[in-house]
Amino acid sequence: MTQATLTGSGRAPAGPAVEIDPDDIVAVPLRHPWRWILAVFLLIGFVSLGISLWQNENIDHPTITEFIFNPRILSGVVLTIMLTVVAMLVSSVLGVLLAVMRLSNNPVMNTLAWLYVWAFRGTPLLIQIVFWGYLGLLYSQISMGIPFTDFTIFSVDTNTLIPALTAGLLALTLNQAAYSAEIVRSGMLSVDEGQYEAAYSVGMSPVFTLFKVVLPQAMRVIIPPMGNETISMLKNTSLLSVIAVLELYTVATQISSQNLRQVELLLVVSCWYLFLTSVLSIPQYYLERYYGRGKARSLPPTPFQRLRAALRRTPINTHRTDSQDAS
Amino acid sequence: MTGAGPGTSVATSRATTASLASEPDAHGVAVEPLLSALKVRKSYGGVEVLKGISLAVNPGQVMCLLGPSGSGKSTFLRCINHLERIDGGRISVGGELVGYAQRKDRIFEMNPREVARQRRGIGMVFQRFNLFPHMTALENITAAPIGVRRISKQIAKDRGLELLDRVGLASLAQSYPAQLSGGQQQRVAIARALAMDPQLLLFDEPTSALDPELVGDVLDVMRTLAADGMTMVVVTHEIGFARGAADVVVFMDGGVVVESGPPAEVLDNPQSPRTRAFLDSVI
Ligand SMILES: Nc1ncnc2c1ncn2[C@@H]1O[C@H](COP(=O)(O)OP(=O)(O)O)[C@@H](O)[C@H]1O
Ligand SMILES: [Mg+2]
Numbered sequence: 001m002t003q004a005t006l007t008g009s010g011r012a013p014a015g016p017a018v019e020i021d022p023d024d025i026v027a028v029p030l031r032h033p034w035r036w037i038l039a040v041f042l043l044i045g046f047v048s049l050g051i052s053l054w055q056n057e058n059i060d061h062p063t064i065t066e067f068i069f070n071p072r073i074l075s076g077v078v079l080t081i082m083l084t085v086v087a088m089l090v091s092s093v094l095g096v097l098l099a100v101m102r103l104s105n106n107p108v109m110n111t112l113a114w115l116y117v118w119a120f121r122g123t124p125l126l127i128q129i130v131f132w133g134y135l136g137l138l139y140s141q142i143s144m145g146i147p148f149t150d151f152t153i154f155s156v157d158t159n160t161l162i163p164a165l166t167a168g169l170l171a172l173t174l175n176q177a178a179y180s181a182e183i184v185r186s187g188m189l190s191v192d193e194g195q196y197e198a199a200y201s202v203g204m205s206p207v208f209t210l211f212k213v214v215l216p217q218a219m220r221v222i223i224p225p226m227g228n229e230t231i232s233m234l235k236n237t238s239l240l241s242v243i244a245v246l247e248l249y250t251v252a253t254q255i256s257s258q259n260l261r262q263v264e265l266l267l268v269v270s271c272w273y274l275f276l277t278s279v280l281s282i283p284q285y286y287l288e289r290y291y292g293r294g295k296a297r298s299l300p301p302t303p304f305q306r307l308r309a310a311l312r313r314t315p316i317n318t319h320r321t322d323s324q325d326a327s
Numbered sequence: 328m329t330g331a332g333p334g335t336s337v338a339t340s341r342a343t344t345a346s347l348a349s350e351p352d353a354h355g356v357a358v359e360p361l362l363s364a365l366k367v368r369k370s371y372g373g374v375e376v377l378k379g380i381s382l383a384v385n386p387g388q389v390m391c392l393l394g395p396s397g398s399g400k401s402t403f404l405r406c407i408n409h410l411e412r413i414d415g416g417r418i419s420v421g422g423e424l425v426g427y428a429q430r431k432d433r434i435f436e437m438n439p440r441e442v443a444r445q446r447r448g449i450g451m452v453f454q455r456f457n458l459f460p461h462m463t464a465l466e467n468i469t470a471a472p473i474g475v476r477r478i479s480k481q482i483a484k485d486r487g488l489e490l491l492d493r494v495g496l497a498s499l500a501q502s503y504p505a506q507l508s509g510g511q512q513q514r515v516a517i518a519r520a521l522a523m524d525p526q527l528l529l530f531d532e533p534t535s536a537l538d539p540e541l542v543g544d545v546l547d548v549m550r551t552l553a554a555d556g557m558t559m560v561v562v563t564h565e566i567g568f569a570r571g572a573a574d575v576v577v578f579m580d581g582g583v584v585v586e587s588g589p590p591a592e593v594l595d596n597p598q599s600p601r602t603r604a605f606l607d608s609v610i
Binding site: 197206216291 | 405408410439440443444446447449450451453455457458459460461462463470471474475476503504505516519520522523
């Protein structure tokens with residue numbers, strides 16, 4: 001299929017001799033016809049799907065455009081983002097703590113962490129959300145004091161202490177911590193034993209070693225699944241509708257129960273979720289790059305660097321670009 | 328954390344340590360050995376790997392440990408900076424018990440912070456380099472001085488560059504380990520160990536993972552260190568290095584010291600058939 005003319009092969013076709021730098025390889029690049037055929041088929045498929053949605057009389061398009069930037073929807077978007085960010089941050093800290101406990105040789109810590117992961121990973125998130133939301137039914141008062149005596153330091157009404165938003169945040173965070181703990185643990189296990197020895201040999205304490213040597217290396221392994229978890233979290237916030245937290249999905253269902261435009265509002269909400277999950281992949285890309293330093297001999301260019309290079313028409317790292325396009 | 332450790336086995340024959348400790352040096356003055364090991368024993372799951380190792384290294388001396396694979400050389404080296412805890416005997420560095428604190432007649436296990444403090448004085452260089460891959464060469468060297476010793480960043484950096492210059496790598500300060508050759512990595516590792524100003528340096532087969540043409544650079548650095556008066560314990564198969572740089576050569580086999588003495592005696596006129604067989608196989 002490809003005819004490569006390698007200089008110096010001595011089989012150059014007869015005719016006017018072309019001046020060729022013997023250091024260059026003059027070859028017809030490998031063609032990929034199937035990629036193009038597949039792309040055309042997919043394009044046709046997507047376009048016809050788009051047209052069918054657009055021409056569907058059962059979808060009222062003005063409703064979509066009306067509600068996509070509706071203030072109530074936007075406030076739901078903001079709350080969804082807030083829930084995702086807070087739950088991910090706090091659960092990551094908890095996850096690191098649990099992972100360290102799990103890997104420590106203190107049997108009490110070890111067992112505690114194991115029990116935590118067992119309980120929170122072993123029950124459905126939806127049930128945990130409802131549980132925290134209805135905690136007031138289980139314990140109407142939460143008080144702190146000395147057990148088995150009448151002495152109390154404080155005592156509050158459960159529903160005052162834990163309103164729906166807090167309950168939802170608590171449920172998402174505690175559940176996520178169990179998953180994050182396992183991710184962090186596998187990341188820590190991926191760090192070579194020799195790293196601990198080297199750190200200890202220069203007098204680093206176990207805690208210092210953890211933060212300066214082990215976790216930064218574990219990050220390379222931790223970030224990709226954590227990116228996944230963040231995307232799951234973003235979508236799982238919609239489960240909080242069962243305890244009436246006013247996040248994106250709850251707001252949408254409230255609106256659609258009034259105007260009876262369920263499908264349109266679901267499309268609005270889906271557009272937002274898609275947009276937010278797409279945006280999330282940007283920080284992940286840069287985090288992966290940052291924690292991958294020192295691993296690859298040279299880091300791949302960022303999309304911006306690639307774009308600039310393309311504009312300047314200077315080929316950069318074509319090999320890598322090609323292999324990524326193929327996937 | 329300070330419960331009575333395995334004190335009973337460690338506490339035996341304190342008096343002998345003292346008598347073993349003071350050997351007259353060349354000028355007839357008694358010197359305290361910097362490192363002294365006495366009847367050190369260590370087992371892994373019932374298999375005894377070290378069966379009573381006793382030896383002493385004076386300040387400024389270089390001791391080379393030779394021996395076939397599996398004879399317990401690495402294990403012994405790791406015991407010296409308490410990466411492994413010993414089951415019996417005692418090791419002291421600079422007059423301090425390693426991993427244990429002695430108060431009156433009892434021996435207490437040290438907590439991790441005290442152990443870490445003690446390890447600052449004992450540098451170690453590994454067969455597989457074990458550089459921190461996420462840090463540049465310079466950061467590898469300055470991480471512990473800044474983080475553990477709390478030396479100011481600028482001073483640590485200047486000192487780090489000076490050390491890199493000393494091992495011949497001043498121009499590679501900003502390179503990551505993956506961008507360095509094995510020999511360069513090992514020299515960075517030596518600089519990293521030196522940055523903590525250790526009184527004792529341990530080398531575990533520092534050239535075994537290197538391509539033959541890179542071995543020389545690392546050995547040169549080690550020879551310079553030896554000439555500068557650094558106290559070193561070197562596990563190596565480089566007989567040439569041992570002959571030229573060592574003050575004492577120790578031959579270990581099966582967890583015991585078979586033979587020890589000046590290189591001229593042990594290497595050129597070995598008394599034990601086991602030493603002879605090993606030397607024949609290495610050269
Ligand atoms: N962590 C360990 N667990 C069990 N056995 C070990 C461990 N480390 C070393 N050993 C055993 O101890 C013996 C001595 O090992 P080592 O000190 O590495 O020998 P050398 O460095 O002289 O080759 C070997 O038989 C090895 O299998
Ligand atoms: Mg070894």
